[in-house]
Amino acid sequence: MTTRMDSPSPTRLDRRCDRCGAAATVRVILSTGHDLLFCGHHAREHRPALEAAGARLSTQA
Template sequence: MTTTAALTRLDRCDGCSAAAAHLVVLPEGELMFCGHHARKHGARLRELGAIVIPEGSAVDPTTAIEEGP
């Protein structure tokens, strides 16, 4: 099954007040990050098993998305 990360302009980064651009899915729950915070914390989040979904991306929720540093 493929879904789309549907962030709106009302969704805000959990690290600051910027618009959310990435949805981060962890076993414990979800976080939303702006581009800056997604890049800053992305490597560590993936080490923890997070799925990092850029805004508007078509994703298969059963697989993790690999992003560069």
Template sequence: MTTLLSPEIDTVGELTDRCDRCGAAAKLEVTLTSGGDLAFCGHHANRMHAEIARVASKVRVEEGFVWAGK
């Protein structure tokens, strides 16, 4: 049986990165369990919430943004 752990989720005041998918302002940053970081705009963060939760060790969400993966 495989047990999935939920990523650590922190709320931060403001993110300055751009979405790695489309270049829009990032609302969510992810530290991957395999190493490295990714940033997502609100649209892509919510669209890909299940995939993000599976591969993330840590998630930083911009204050005021409601992430579907929370």
């Protein structure tokens, strides 16, 4: 995600799940350094594959 310098920082309410658009509660940091945001449901669903790929999951979305 690219943030323009003149745009306000996103708030917790602006952060949405990359899979379904629900409020994001988990940030996934991929081994490439990129990140994904997931709701709790999708974080639980994809956690095994993400961890196997070396991703870190944080509840501070």
